[in-house]
Amino acid sequence: MSPIPRHLLSDNCSVNNKGQLSIAGCDISELAKEFGTPLFVYDEDHIRERCREAVRAFGAHATFASKAFLCKAMAKLAHEEGMGIDVSTGGELHICLSAGVPADKLTFHGNNKSLAELQQGIVAGVGKIVVDSFDELDRLELLHSQNIGQVQNILLRVTPGIKAETHKYVSTGQDDSKFGFTVSTGDAKLAVEKAQASEAVNLIGIHAHIGSQVFAVDSFAKAVKVLADFSEPFDLPELIVGGGIGVAYVEGEETPTISQWAKTIKDAASEHGVKSTIGIEPGRAIVASSALTLYTVGTVKKLPGIRNYVAVDGGMSENSRPVLYGSGYEAFNPQDVLNDRNDVARVVGKHCETGDVIIENAKVPEGLAVGDLLATPVTGAYGFSMSSNYNCVPRPAVVFVKDGNARLVKRREVYDDLLITDLG
Numbered sequence: 001m002s003p004i005p006r007h008l009l010s011d012n013c014s015v016n017n018k019g020q021l022s023i024a025g026c027d028i029s030e031l032a033k034e035f036g037t038p039l040f041v042y043d044e045d046h047i048r049e050r051c052r053e054a055v056r057a058f059g060a061h062a063t064f065a066s067k068a069f070l071c072k073a074m075a076k077l078a079h080e081e082g083m084g085i086d087v088s089t090g091g092e093l094h095i096c097l098s099a100g101v102p103a104d105k106l107t108f109h110g111n112n113k114s115l116a117e118l119q120q121g122i123v124a125g126v127g128k129i130v131v132d133s134f135d136e137l138d139r140l141e142l143l144h145s146q147n148i149g150q151v152q153n154i155l156l157r158v159t160p161g162i163k164a165e166t167h168k169y170v171s172t173g174q175d176d177s178k179f180g181f182t183v184s185t186g187d188a189k190l191a192v193e194k195a196q197a198s199e200a201v202n203l204i205g206i207h208a209h210i211g212s213q214v215f216a217v218d219s220f221a222k223a224v225k226v227l228a229d230f231s232e233p234f235d236l237p238e239l240i241v242g243g244g245i246g247v248a249y250v251e252g253e254e255t256p257t258i259s260q261w262a263k264t265i266k267d268a269a270s271e272h273g274v275k276s277t278i279g280i281e282p283g284r285a286i287v288a289s290s291a292l293t294l295y296t297v298g299t300v301k302k303l304p305g306i307r308n309y310v311a312v313d314g315g316m317s318e319n320s321r322p323v324l325y326g327s328g329y330e331a332f333n334p335q336d337v338l339n340d341r342n343d344v345a346r347v348v349g350k351h352c353e354t355g356d357v358i359i360e361n362a363k364v365p366e367g368l369a370v371g372d373l374l375a376t377p378v379t380g381a382y383g384f385s386m387s388s389n390y391n392c393v394p395r396p397a398v399v400f401v402k403d404g405n406a407r408l409v410k411r412r413e414v415y416d417d418l419l420i421t422d423l424g
């Protein structure tokens with residue numbers, strides 16, 4: 001079995017003649033010593049280049065989906081590279097504003113934004129609110145009647161009836177969805193009419209999102225056709241087709257680039273006569289392959305005739321995707337990158353759950369032992385952002401590496417952090 005495939009590592013990875021991995025000039029073993037494990041290591045210039053690629057294709061209408069990974073450093077980076085940022089909760093909004101991102105560069109999403117969250121966004125001056133329901137339109141009307149904020153620019157999220165080929169939990173464009181106004185039932189048309197008649201909002205466009213981790217780019221072309229047919233009579237200035245392009249997580253997977261994805265969308269828009277400005281909202285495609293998670297092996301169990309287990313010092317608390325979606329990952333020893341991974345083991349975490357599995361059948365190097373480092377690549381999206389304190393385990397640290405320097409952007413939680421909200 002082969003070494004870890006190079007395309008699963010970030011742009012600025014290198015391996016010395018001893019087989020030891022560095023990222024952006026930072027030795028992985030030294031990062032483990034300095035910051036401990038588990039540790040998220042992000043290649044900063046990799047992220048910046050993906051942001052620039054999106055901006056080259058869509059200009060100011062390239063928006064980073066912050067749910068993939070958000071902290072103040074990430075918000076600043078996306079803004080510096082010319083991307084807008086979409087937020088879907090009051091918490092995400094608060095972090096972006098705290099990072100100094102201008103409110104008018106933010107798009108406020110969410111299928112069930114509370115009255116308080118809508119007021120928070122309006123008072124802050126967010127650029128756009130993506131309205132997801134008639135109830136939300138009513139809330140905006142109520143806030144306007146109370147003289148809170150100015151007339152708010154909005155997009156309407158519609159469900160185009162496109163079922164993307166992806167896991168059902170991250171498929172959002174089909175008619176049977178909690179998101180948006182359904183085109184096929186007529187609700188989307190009614191929503192446009194209600195918004196255009198309202199004095200509380202200014203309808204500037206239509207928004208859709210068909211799902212996440214979508215490899216088939218023709219799904220986006222199909223969505224553009226539905227959206228073009230629906231939105232053409234209203235002559236609105238913006239048409240946002242969301243994000244969701246897939247990334248490669250395991251050996252044998254290949255994925256379109258952001259530029260290839262953009263070309264598919266633009267070609268479809270041109271074919272169907274779309275006059276509106278097109279926008280996208282990538283998240284995973286910006287950050288996923290920029291990072292790896294670094295672990296230390298704590299236990300190795302060999303069960304003859306059954307399987308081998310390798311337990312690391314993290315688990316489902318910092319990577320819940322395998323448990324939620326059955327997502328696949330690869331593993332390798334960053335101190336021995338070039339050698340073949342000739343053993344197979346189930347890589348598990350330290351939590352009190354049999355289902356606490358990071359990789360079901362991982363290819364690992366022979367002789368992997370207690371104290372060795374083990375890394376899982378492509379963990380930059382929906383790893384830290386979905387992390388938890390299950391079993392009262394503190395969340396890991398996050399570092400950005402660039403030009404030989406490591407910058408701590410999220411410190412490791414300590415046990416006293418677990419008591420901050422505990423009133424006793």
